[in-house]
Amino acid sequence: MAFISIKNISKNFSGTQVLNNINLDLNLGKIHGLVGQNGAGKSTLAKIIGGTYRNQFEGELLIDNQKITKWDSNIALEQGIAMIHQELALVNQLSVIDNIFLGIENSAFNFFVQSSLSRYQELEDKIQFNLNPNSKVAELRIADQQKVEIMRALVRNAKVIIMDEPTSSLTNDEVLKLHKLMLDLKKENYLIIYVSHFLDNILEVCDDVTVLRDGNHIKTSSSKSETKNSLVEGMLGKSLDITFPKKNNSHYDEVILELNNVSAENGIRDISLKAKKGEVVGLLGLVGSGRTEILRTIFGIDKITAGSIEFEGKNINQLNQVETIKNGIAMIPEDRRKLGLVLKQNAKENITIANLESLSNGIVLNSNKEKDLVAELIKALDVTPNYIEGNINFYSGGNQQKVLFAKWMFVNPKLILLDEPTRGVDVGAKSKIYEIIRQFSEQGITVIIVSSELEEVMGLSDRAYLVQDGTIKDEIIPNSTTLDNVIYSLFDIGKKAS
Amino acid sequence: MKNINFSFFNFFREYAVLILIVFLMIVLTLSSDAFLTPRNLLNILNQNAPLAIIASALTLVIIVGGFDLSTASIFAVASVSAAWIAVNVNPYLGLFITPFIGILLGSLNGFILTFFKVHSFLSTIATSLVFRGMAILITGGFLIPVRMKEFVWLGREKILEVHVAVYILIAFAVISTIILNKSKIGRYIFAIGGNEEAAILSGIKVNLVKIFAFSFCGLAAGIAGAIQVSRISMGTSQAGLGMELEAIAAVILGGTSIYGGAGAVWRSIAGVMLLALINNGFNILNADPFYKDLTTGIIIIAAVALTSGKK
Numbered sequence: 001m002a003f004i005s006i007k008n009i010s011k012n013f014s015g016t017q018v019l020n021n022i023n024l025d026l027n028l029g030k031i032h033g034l035v036g037q038n039g040a041g042k043s044t045l046a047k048i049i050g051g052t053y054r055n056q057f058e059g060e061l062l063i064d065n066q067k068i069t070k071w072d073s074n075i076a077l078e079q080g081i082a083m084i085h086q087e088l089a090l091v092n093q094l095s096v097i098d099n100i101f102l103g104i105e106n107s108a109f110n111f112f113v114q115s116s117l118s119r120y121q122e123l124e125d126k127i128q129f130n131l132n133p134n135s136k137v138a139e140l141r142i143a144d145q146q147k148v149e150i151m152r153a154l155v156r157n158a159k160v161i162i163m164d165e166p167t168s169s170l171t172n173d174e175v176l177k178l179h180k181l182m183l184d185l186k187k188e189n190y191l192i193i194y195v196s197h198f199l200d201n202i203l204e205v206c207d208d209v210t211v212l213r214d215g216n217h218i219k220t221s222s223s224k225s226e227t228k229n230s231l232v233e234g235m236l237g238k239s240l241d242i243t244f245p246k247k248n249n250s251h252y253d254e255v256i257l258e259l260n261n262v263s264a265e266n267g268i269r270d271i272s273l274k275a276k277k278g279e280v281v282g283l284l285g286l287v288g289s290g291r292t293e294i295l296r297t298i299f300g301i302d303k304i305t306a307g308s309i310e311f312e313g314k315n316i317n318q319l320n321q322v323e324t325i326k327n328g329i330a331m332i333p334e335d336r337r338k339l340g341l342v343l344k345q346n347a348k349e350n351i352t353i354a355n356l357e358s359l360s361n362g363i364v365l366n367s368n369k370e371k372d373l374v375a376e377l378i379k380a381l382d383v384t385p386n387y388i389e390g391n392i393n394f395y396s397g398g399n400q401q402k403v404l405f406a407k408w409m410f411v412n413p414k415l416i417l418l419d420e421p422t423r424g425v426d427v428g429a430k431s432k433i434y435e436i437i438r439q440f441s442e443q444g445i446t447v448i449i450v451s452s453e454l455e456e457v458m459g460l461s462d463r464a465y466l467v468q469d470g471t472i473k474d475e476i477i478p479n480s481t482t483l484d485n486v487i488y489s490l491f492d493i494g495k496k497a498s
Numbered sequence: 499m500k501n502i503n504f505s506f507f508n509f510f511r512e513y514a515v516l517i518l519i520v521f522l523m524i525v526l527t528l529s530s531d532a533f534l535t536p537r538n539l540l541n542i543l544n545q546n547a548p549l550a551i552i553a554s555a556l557t558l559v560i561i562v563g564g565f566d567l568s569t570a571s572i573f574a575v576a577s578v579s580a581a582w583i584a585v586n587v588n589p590y591l592g593l594f595i596t597p598f599i600g601i602l603l604g605s606l607n608g609f610i611l612t613f614f615k616v617h618s619f620l621s622t623i624a625t626s627l628v629f630r631g632m633a634i635l636i637t638g639g640f641l642i643p644v645r646m647k648e649f650v651w652l653g654r655e656k657i658l659e660v661h662v663a664v665y666i667l668i669a670f671a672v673i674s675t676i677i678l679n680k681s682k683i684g685r686y687i688f689a690i691g692g693n694e695e696a697a698i699l700s701g702i703k704v705n706l707v708k709i710f711a712f713s714f715c716g717l718a719a720g721i722a723g724a725i726q727v728s729r730i731s732m733g734t735s736q737a738g739l740g741m742e743l744e745a746i747a748a749v750i751l752g753g754t755s756i757y758g759g760a761g762a763v764w765r766s767i768a769g770v771m772l773l774a775l776i777n778n779g780f781n782i783l784n785a786d787p788f789y790k791d792l793t794t795g796i797i798i799i800a801a802v803a804l805t806s807g808k809k
Contacts, residue, residue, distance in 0.1 A: 077701055102702070152700075
C-alpha cells in the first residue's frame with residue numbers, strides 16, 4: 001500500500017482555485033517528480049503534504065493508511081515527512097550543527113551535557129557534505145545552506161523528504177551530488193518528492209513523474225516513458241521549445257563600462273572587462289566562482305580595493321548604491337524576495353519606488369500618472385494578475401520577477417545587472433524575460449547577466465566571460481562556440497581545483 | 499595588513515562595552531584617589547545589583563525578539579507586597595514571596611502576548627500600567643515603612659565584607675548564562691529571535707519559550723524588588739520608576755542585538771556597569787550633576803556608534 005495517499009485534494013486561496021481534485025499515491029523507496037509551470041500547483045501540493053497549510057484543504061490525506069485529522073508541519077515531521085523549503089528556513093545566527101539538531105538536542109533535564117558532534121559525525125560519514133559544523137549559517141552560500149536543511153531532515157528520521165526546487169541555486173556538480181544522495185536515500189527506502197523546473201533533473205533521477213497544469217492532475221507516469229518534450233507538452237498543453245530571441249546583429253562600439261584590474265573585499269581579483277552600449281554580456285561560472293561578486297562590486301555594494309571601474313568614462317570606484325543608481329546602473333538580485341521586493345507593498349508601489357521623483361511635482365505624487373504608467377508596464381510585461389495594486393506576496397516567482405523588471409524599466413537605466421533572472425521561474429515567464437532582455441538591448445541598455453543555467457547565458461549574450469576562482473579566465477563569443485565547449489572548459493578548471 | 503585591520507575592527511566592535519569600561523576606569527583612577535578602592539568598586543556593584551539582575555534576565559527577552567517595559571512595575575509590586583506582608587504577616591515571608599510574585603506577573607505578560615499575538619512592546623506597556631496600579635492599590639497611596647531586622651538584612655547585610663545582594667547578583671547572572679548558553683530553552687531563545695519561522699518548523703513550542711523568557715524576567719524583577727525594598731526599608735508604589743528603560747539601555751549598550759537572535763548575559767551586566775561608572779564618576783569627581791543625563795546620553799550614542807555596522 002502507498003505510504004502517502006492523496007484523495008480528491010483541492011485547495012483555494014481566497015477564491016482562486018489552485019488545486020483541483022488531485023488523486024495520487026506515493027510509495028516509499030521511490031523518487032517522485034512533481035512538475036508544472038509556476039502556478040500549476042506543484043508547490044502547493046508539496047506544502048499540503050508537508051503540513052505547511054495544516055488542515056486548510058479539501059479532500060483526504062492518508063499517511064500509512066491512516067486518515068489524518070490534524071495536520072501541520074510538526075505533526076508531519078512526527079509522521080516522518082520533512083519538507084525542504086524553497087525559501088530556506090534556517091536560523092542564520094546559529095551554527096550549522098545547532099541548526100541541524102534544533103529542537104532535538106541531546107539534553108538531560110533541559111541542560112546540554114554532551115555535544116551533538118558525534119551524531120553529526122555519524123551523519124557526515126554517511127553523506128559527506130563537508131560542511132564545517134561550527135560555521136554560522138549566515139556565512140554559508142545558499143547551496144550549503146540547503147545541505148544543512150537536508151541534514152536536518154535526515155537526523156529527524158524522516159521517511160519522506162520533500163524538496164521544493166532544491167537545485168535552483170546549485171552548480172552542475174552540486175546537482176550531481178544531490179542526485180547521488182537522492183538515489184542513496186531511495187535505496188534505503190526513503191521516499192523523495194522532487195519538485196523542480198529542471199526537467200532534465202527530474203528525468204534523470206525520478207522513478208515516476210506527475211505533471212500538473214493549472215491545479216489539475218494531468219498525468220502520472222514512469223519517467224522512463226517520458227521525455228523533456230512530452231513533459232513540457234503536458235505542462236503547457238502544447239509542445240514548446242524554449243527558444244531564445246534573436247540577437248541583433250548590430251555592431252556595438254561605444255564602451256560604456258570598463259573594469260581595469262579590479263580587486264574587491266569580497267574576494268574577486270584582477271578583473272578586467274568591458275561592456276558596450278546595448279550589448280548583452282554574460283558571466284559564465286559555477287556558484288561561488290565570483291560572478292555575483294563582480295555584479296555586487298560594479299553596483300557599489302562591496303568595496304573595491306584595487307583597480308578602477310569606469311562608467312561612461314567616469315570613475316565610479318567609490319560610489320555607493322544610491323549614487324550608482326543615479327548614474328544609471330540597476331541591479332536585479334538573486335534573492336528577489338529578500339533583496340528586491342517589498343513584500344508588504346503592492347505591485348504598483350514596488351514598481352515606482354526607485355523613481356518616485358519622476359512622479360512628483362516636488363510636493364505630492366501624481367497618483368493618476370503613477371497608475372497609468374504602472375498599468376502600461378504591467379501590460380507590456382504581461383504580469384499576472386494584472387491588477388496594479390496586486391499583493392505581490394502571492395505572485396508566482398515569474399511574476400514577481402516581472403514586477404522587478406518593471407521597476408527598473410521605469411527607472412530607465414543605462415546598465416542593468418541581472419543575477420539569476422530566471423531562478424524559480426516557469427517556462428512561459430522565462431521566454432518573456434528573455435524577450436525583455438533583448439528589448440533592453442535594442443533600446444541601447446547594456447545588460448550584464450549571471451545565471452547558473454549556462455544555456456541561458458549562451459543563448460542571450462552577445463559576448464561572455466568565463467569566471468573562475470574570483471577572476472576572469474577567458475572571453476568567448478557564444479555564437480561561435482558550443483555549450484559543450486564552455487562546460488568542458490568550466491569543468492576542466494573545476495577538476496584542477498579539486 | 500588588511501586582515502589585521504579588519505580583525506582589530508571586529509574585536510573593537512565586539513568588545514566595545516568592555517573597552518569603554520576600561521577607558522572610564524583609567525580616567526577615573528587618574529582623576530580621583532577614591533575611585534580605585536575595593537570599597538568604592540564593591541559599592542558600585544552593590545548599588546546596581548537590582549538593575550543588573552533585571553538586565554541579566556531581560557537579555558533573554560530581548561534575544562527572543564521581545565521587549566519588557568513592565569519590569570519596573572513588577573519591581574514595584576514585589577517591593578510593596580514584601581513590605582505589606584512583612585508588616586502584616588511575617589518579614590521573611592514578605593521577602594521570599596517576591597520571586598513568585600515576579601514569576602506570576604511575568605508569565606501573565608507571556609500569556610497575554612502569545613495568546614493575543616500582540617507585540618510585547620505594546621502588551622508590556624499596558625501591563626506596566628496595570629501592575630503599577632496594583633502597587634498603588636496595595637499601598638493605598640501611602641508609604642509602608644519596615645524597619646525590622648528580619649527584613650532589612652537582604653539589602654544591607656554583608657558576608658565577608660561583601661553585600662548579600664552582590665552574591666545574589668553573581669548567582670543570578672551565572673544561572674542566566676547557563677540557561678541561555680547551555681540549555682535547550684536557551685538555544686530555542688536564540689533560534690526564535692533569529693528566525694521564528696525556522697523555529698516553528700523545527701517543532702519548537704515557540705509560545706512556551708516566550709512565556710518562559712518573560713516569566714524569568716518577572717522573576718528577576720521580583721528578586722530585585724525585594725533587595726531594594728529591604729535596603730531602603732520602605733515600600734513605595736513609585737519604586738523603580740524609569741528602571742525599565744535603564745535596563746533596556748544597559749542590555750543594548752552591552753551589545754545584545756535589539757532585533758533579537760544574538761547577545762549575552764555578561765554584556766548586559768557590563769552595560770549596567772558602564773552606566774554605573776558614569777554615575778559614580780560624577781559623584782566622586784563632584785561634577786555638576788546637571789550634566790549627568792547629558793553625558794550618559796552621549797556615551798550611549800558613542801557606544802551605539804561603535805557597535806553599529808557602519809564603518
